[in-house]
Amino acid sequence: MRILRIILIFIVVIPGLYLAACLFIPSTYKVERSIEVNAPVDIVFEQIVPFKNWEKWSPEKAKDPKLKSLFSYNNGKVNSYWLWKGQKAGQGRIKATAIKNQKQIAYRHTIQKPFPLDLNGSITLEPQGLLTKIIWTTEGTNPFHLRVLNLLMDKKIGPDFEIGLALLKTIAEKEAEIFQKEYFGYRIKETRFIGSKIGYVKKTVLLDELDEFFSTNYLKLTSEAQNCNFKLNGPQMALYYRWDYTNGLATVAAAIPLKGDSTLGDDFSLMQFSSSKTLLLNYYGGYKSNANAYKALDNFARNKRLRIVKPAIEEYIIGPKEQRDSSKWLTKIYYLIGS
Secondary structure, three states: OHHHHHHHHHHHHHHHHHHHHHOOOOOEEEEEEEEEEOOOHHHHHHHHOOHHHHOOOOHHHHHOOOOEEEEOOOOOOOOOEEEEEEOOOEEEEEEEEEEEOOOEEEEEEEEEEOOOEEEEEEEEEEEEOOEEEEEEEEEEEOOHHHHHHHHOHHHHHHHHHHHHHHHHHHHHHHHHHHHHHHOOOOOEEEEEEOOEEEEEEEEEEEHHHHHHHHHHHHHHHHHHHHHOOOEEOOOOEEEEEEEEOOOOEEEEEEEEEEEOOOOOOOOOEEEEEOOEEEEEEEEEOOOOOOHHHHHHHHHHHHHOOOOEEEEEEEEEEEOOOOOOOHHHOEEEEEEEEOO
16 A cells, blocks of 8 residues: 555656646746857848858857758848758758848747757847947747746757857957958948849040049930930949050940830940849948949959959949038949859
8 A cells, every 4th residue: 555655646746746836937938148249240240140151150050060951042031041950950940030130130940850849039239339249049938737848948058059159259250350351341242233224325435534424424314314205213323344554444334224115315325234143332432532442342252252244333322412521422332243
């Protein structure tokens, strides 16, 4: 009988005590780690938003260098995802649920192996002068009878976050150093140039006559487009095909995006720009002070081993008509990337 009582205690009392204890354990858990990085927030943001960059610093990749990955076509956008599978890291998926520019990415983390688990996570960036604080957080719930696991999640997930944040710090600080030294502090993005129809005037002119060429032909193009029932479909652009410093010449085009199905007069041409991979640099300053911006793009293309095709494109977003202070003029400079 005594043995039977002991067995009954184990069968009834201990599970009962366990379930009673679950009443006092929070129904949710939260794991959070943070680190300060000696890099500006935009550089850190570029490392956390495209999931393809996570391969460089994620705990999953650190655990399993042979990890197999699959990324969605819309990498870096809401609803983009990363699927992975490995012997050591298991199998799972991370899907972006929200992105706040330069501030945060929120995601849904689903693990299939070694055990099923669903988590909501986020990485938040807080600028602190020249530093950036990175806060990595994950939250979740467990069924009532498994609430005891909530007490273990910090010890289970926290060390992985610490590994990932340390790797992210190293990568972001190295990237910041490269941008400062080789790219003169400019931020350069690999993106896409949206295709459009443009009207243009192309000519080889003396370098000393470039200003007059552009100002004269923008006026002519605008007038001709309106006379031909085109609608202006974007800011003025300059296309740079060739520089000949020896002879003081440049082959350039003054261009304006247009919308419509008409034609232009004999002195003007139409061209359809196809959508293309491109490098983009946002340059603030006067039009004659952008030499370092072009050096930065050249260095970036060389370091990334990209093949650049002509023309280089300048798109004038803010200029003297909108802003007297030339330091606030904004020119988008594009380098088209060849296949």
